[in-house]
Amino acid sequence: MIKKLIFVGLIALFTSGCATGLNSQQTAEYNSMEARGLAIQEKNPTTGALLGILPGGGSFYAREPAFGVLNLLFWPLSIFWDPVSGYDGSTRINYNFSKAQIDKNKHEAEKKLHRDFQDGHITEIQLARGMRDIEDKYKY
Template sequence: MSPRILLAAIVISLGTGCATGLNSAQKAELDHYEARGLAVVEKNPGTGAALGLLPGGGSFYGREYGFGVVNLLFWPLSILWDPISGYDASRAINYQATKAHVDKLKEKEIQALDDQLGAKQIDLAQYTLEKRKIEKKFDAL
């Protein structure tokens, strides 16, 4: 392989080989939900990292199919980044699933509270207090 092709392959692989993962606020939010038992685990990050040792495995596991093909083509060099890609992609999938789950739970509880207010089972002061409790329960930080 010519040096020019090798250099192009390295630049392409470094630019496309890694999944983006979560930013620091999202990581903290997911950690918070995990600690409170609210996290949804669709993908195991450890499995994503382990599969990253196989050609494109971490990226394919993390639903990053384009990256998976690139990592497949650059295997065994992709072993340097694909375990990280698999781990990060798994965490990102879990974050999105957790956010949707938590939002749905929060919406359900607020709707029940709205129904109680509408049926005059509670007054506005009780409604406000209970709504704050719900928001505190489901808000990450």
């Protein structure tokens, strides 16, 4: 009975794919964000990987509590995959957080520029230049 439970748990764990990392397009976008100084580090991927050595630590750190509990149950076997899960999950969190923050900052800058135009503080040409500058600043 216990062997069957362990086997079913392992199959469920491997087929569900723990905290997934970024796909190739997201990786390229995140690398661009980092190169342009736009990336925000909400979670440290190295910390996520190191915590993966502890029972369920990497998954809990990467905000994947269900996988954390599963990895806790399968410790010490989970040492083989939870550090990767912690690293990938932390990177995914950083990507999503950075993307949301960039979009928010861009929207606020555009809104301020339009408000300045409506109030007559800038001309239409200055508005167009400002919009182009904002687009260039927040492009990743």
